[in-house]
Amino acid sequence: xxxxxxxxxxxxxxxxxxxxxxxxxxxxxxxxxxxxxxxxxxxxxxxxxxxxxxxxxxxxxxxxxxxxxxxxxxxxxxxxxxxxxxxxxxxxxxxxxxxxxxxxxxxxxxxx
Amino acid sequence: xxxxxxxxxxxxxxxxxxxxxxxxxxxxxxxxxxxxxxxxxxxxxxxxxxxxxxxxxxxxxxxxxxxxxxxxxxxxxxxxxxxxxxxxxxxxxxxxxxxxxxxxxxxxxxxx
DNA sequence: AATATATGGTCTATATACGGATCAATTTTA
DNA sequence: TAAAATTGATCCGTATATAGACCATATATT
Numbered sequence: 001x002x003x004x005x006x007x008x009x010x011x012x013x014x015x016x017x018x019x020x021x022x023x024x025x026x027x028x029x030x031x032x033x034x035x036x037x038x039x040x041x042x043x044x045x046x047x048x049x050x051x052x053x054x055x056x057x058x059x060x061x062x063x064x065x066x067x068x069x070x071x072x073x074x075x076x077x078x079x080x081x082x083x084x085x086x087x088x089x090x091x092x093x094x095x096x097x098x099x100x101x102x103x104x105x106x107x108x109x110x111x112x
Numbered sequence: 113x114x115x116x117x118x119x120x121x122x123x124x125x126x127x128x129x130x131x132x133x134x135x136x137x138x139x140x141x142x143x144x145x146x147x148x149x150x151x152x153x154x155x156x157x158x159x160x161x162x163x164x165x166x167x168x169x170x171x172x173x174x175x176x177x178x179x180x181x182x183x184x185x186x187x188x189x190x191x192x193x194x195x196x197x198x199x200x201x202x203x204x205x206x207x208x209x210x211x212x213x214x215x216x217x218x219x220x221x222x223x224x
Numbered sequence: 225a226a227t228a229t230a231t232g233g234t235c236t237a238t239a240t241a242c243g244g245a246t247c248a249a250t251t252t253t254a
Numbered sequence: 255t256a257a258a259a260t261t262g263a264t265c266c267g268t269a270t271a272t273a274g275a276c277c278a279t280a281t282a283t284t
Contacts, residue, residue: 013177016187057174065125
C-alpha cells in the first residue's frame with residue numbers, strides 16, 4: 001500500500017478491540033490453557049495471540065474470532081445456531097431490499 | 113512469515129465475520145451512504161470496505177470495527193458507555209485474578 | 225530451595241493485505 | 255431516452271503483519 005498506512009481508530013473501536021482481547025485472555029485463563037496451546041489450536045503463532053489479547057487492532061478479524069470461538073467468547077451475544085440464523089435472515093433481507101435506497105448522500109462529519 | 117499462511121476458520125468464525133459484514137452493508141444502505149463515502153470516513157480504501165462487507169476474514173479487526181461503529185452496528189450489543197464500563201470491569205477483574213490459574217493443561221481436541 | 229514451564233519482548237525474512245488506479249456493468253438521476 | 259453515479263472486479267507496487275526463533279523474566283511445580 002503506497003504511502004505509509006497510519007490509520008486512526010475511534011475510542012469506541014479501540015475499546016471494543018481491547019475488550020474482546022481482554023475477554024479472550026480471561027476465558028483462556030479460566031480454562032487453564034496456555035498461550036502456546038491456544039495459538040496451536042487456532043492455527044496461529046503465539047506472538048499473534050499475544051497481540052490479540054493485548055487488543056492490537058491490526059490483526060486479522062478471522063484470527064481474532066477464531067480464538068474467541070475456541071475459548072468460548074461468543075460474538076454478538078449469540079450461540080452458533082442463532083448466529084447462522086441471523087446470517088441467513090440478514091442475507092435474505094438484503095436480497096429482498098429494493099435495488100436502491102440511496103437518495104441524498106448529504107455530507108456528514110463524524111468525530112468520535 | 114515463512115511458509116505460505118493458509119489459515120482455516122471454523123464455521124462459526126466465518127459466519128460471524130460474514131454476518132458482521134452483511135450488517136455493515138445493510139446499515140450503510142439504510143443510511144444511504146456510498147461505499148466511497150464510508151471508506152473515506154473510516155480512513156480506508158473502497159476496496160477494503162468491499163472486502164469487509166463481503167465478510168473476508170483477512171481484514172484488520174480495527175478497520176472492521178471502525179466501519180461498524182460509523183454506520184451504527186454495535187459490537188457486543190452494547191453502547192459506548194457500556195462498552196467502556198465492561199472494559200474497565202474486565203481489566204479490574206483481570207488485575208484481581210490470582211497470579212496463576214493453570215493447573216492441568218490436559219490435551220483437548222477441537223473440531224468445529 | 226532447584227527445576228520446569230509460561231510469559232513477554234525483540235529480531236529477521238517473507239507472504240500478503242493494503243491503497244490506488246483502471247475498467248465494465250449496473251443503477252440512479254435528469 | 256441519455257448522462258451521471260455507484261458498484262464490483264481486476265492489476266500492481268509496497269508497507270507491513272505474521273511465523274519462527276531467540277532470550278529474559280516471571281510463575282509454577284517438585
